[in-house]
Amino acid sequence: MNTFGPPQGVLVRGEGAYVWDADGTRYLDLLGGIAVNALGHAHPTLVSAVSAQLGTLGHVSNFFATPTQVTLAERLLEVAQAPSGSRVFFTNSGTEANEAAFKMIRRHGAARGTSRVLALEGAFHGRTMGALALTHKAAYREPFEPLPGGVEHVPFDDVAALEEAFAAGGVAGLVIEPVQGEAGVRTPAPGYLAAARELATRHDALLVLDEVQTGVGRCGAWLAHHDPAIGGGVVPDVVTLAKGLGGGIPVGAVIAYGEGPATLLQPGNHGTTFGGNPVAAAAALATLHVIERDDLLAHVSELGRTWRSDLAAAHPLVSEVRGHGLLIAVELAQPVAAAVQTAALAAGFIVNAPTPTSLRLAPPLILTTEQAATFTRALPAIIDSGVRAAAGGSGAA
Numbered sequence: 001m002n003t004f005g006p007p008q009g010v011l012v013r014g015e016g017a018y019v020w021d022a023d024g025t026r027y028l029d030l031l032g033g034i035a036v037n038a039l040g041h042a043h044p045t046l047v048s049a050v051s052a053q054l055g056t057l058g059h060v061s062n063f064f065a066t067p068t069q070v071t072l073a074e075r076l077l078e079v080a081q082a083p084s085g086s087r088v089f090f091t092n093s094g095t096e097a098n099e100a101a102f103k104m105i106r107r108h109g110a111a112r113g114t115s116r117v118l119a120l121e122g123a124f125h126g127r128t129m130g131a132l133a134l135t136h137k138a139a140y141r142e143p144f145e146p147l148p149g150g151v152e153h154v155p156f157d158d159v160a161a162l163e164e165a166f167a168a169g170g171v172a173g174l175v176i177e178p179v180q181g182e183a184g185v186r187t188p189a190p191g192y193l194a195a196a197r198e199l200a201t202r203h204d205a206l207l208v209l210d211e212v213q214t215g216v217g218r219c220g221a222w223l224a225h226h227d228p229a230i231g232g233g234v235v236p237d238v239v240t241l242a243k244g245l246g247g248g249i250p251v252g253a254v255i256a257y258g259e260g261p262a263t264l265l266q267p268g269n270h271g272t273t274f275g276g277n278p279v280a281a282a283a284a285l286a287t288l289h290v291i292e293r294d295d296l297l298a299h300v301s302e303l304g305r306t307w308r309s310d311l312a313a314a315h316p317l318v319s320e321v322r323g324h325g326l327l328i329a330v331e332l333a334q335p336v337a338a339a340v341q342t343a344a345l346a347a348g349f350i351v352n353a354p355t356p357t358s359l360r361l362a363p364p365l366i367l368t369t370e371q372a373a374t375f376t377r378a379l380p381a382i383i384d385s386g387v388r389a390a391a392g393g394s395g396a397a
């Protein structure tokens, strides 16, 4: 179905941070399958972990456990710094993780007679009906209304607006991306997450952090909210993960912090056939293992810091460079991002334009400093070419 419009090309092979198309042209993958390919393409550790698991036990029903699944749950609770009594539910995607979190909010509210759910303007939480209700963009929502009720969107990064929404009473849960990825890599001011935590606690509501895009090292910490500049010190009730977790194999997770949130979903309340599949769990364990073994969190923080400042100085049209770690937006002073994306592809770089004025970079966490620099050096000509194309000239790079 034509849900994504015409494809930009046909990719047949990948290795490290590079992919090749059917004509043999090589591209530096600075989008990483939209923040998914944490270890790049065809990483040997991921390939062998997945192959070994598939050759041992590829799938069982959730009437049984597997060692791989249990090990992954334990490892996730460690990296999430979750307290004792915490639990994990596995899904196949980000939207499914958020569906489960939405159900947890409903159960939490049902016990308290509350049903309002707060999300933020600009939020993206997925495309299935519950997650779509949490998503803000009208163009995504409106064709599918009526959506599950009770969700209200409050202005982004506005503590007073949040206070007012809570003061009206009846809030069962609050869902926040520590950094809004699809909205163009927007981070609320330091202190916003702490204020949200305080309000949620005071009003006995669940604080759900959607780290589907920001988690698993993407922003330079295991989870973005661990970064003091984003949400340092905040302990959420629920965190959702997916995208980078499996390094390219579909897997998502819902982490419930502490016994209260961990027991909201009781037998019969939720389920999944594929969620927790051992092959997906092996992929996630391998991804977490390589991130730790190769000290990628430090690499992502360091490379992100220097790259962002280099990008900011690359061209006069670059008005701002935002982000954390390797989740970066290059803001342009004119609405030419789509044309610049096309020019970048012609020059051998895969990026994307989540808004008319911004380019998003979410490359593999293994991207080298030198690979990043090749893009910085190419960016002036790419932007010039994109601007010419947007103006109707011949913009081919």
Ligand SMILES: *Cc1c(COP(=O)(O)O)cnc(C)c1O
Pocket (backbone or CB within 6 Å): 092, 093, 094, 095, 096, 098, 124, 125, 126, 127, 177, 181, 182, 210, 211, 212, 213, 214, 242, 243
């Ligand atoms: C991508 C994304 C989702 C949806 O994940 P899917 O795997 O595409 O369903 C949800 N929340 C955030 C923040 C995302 O970036």
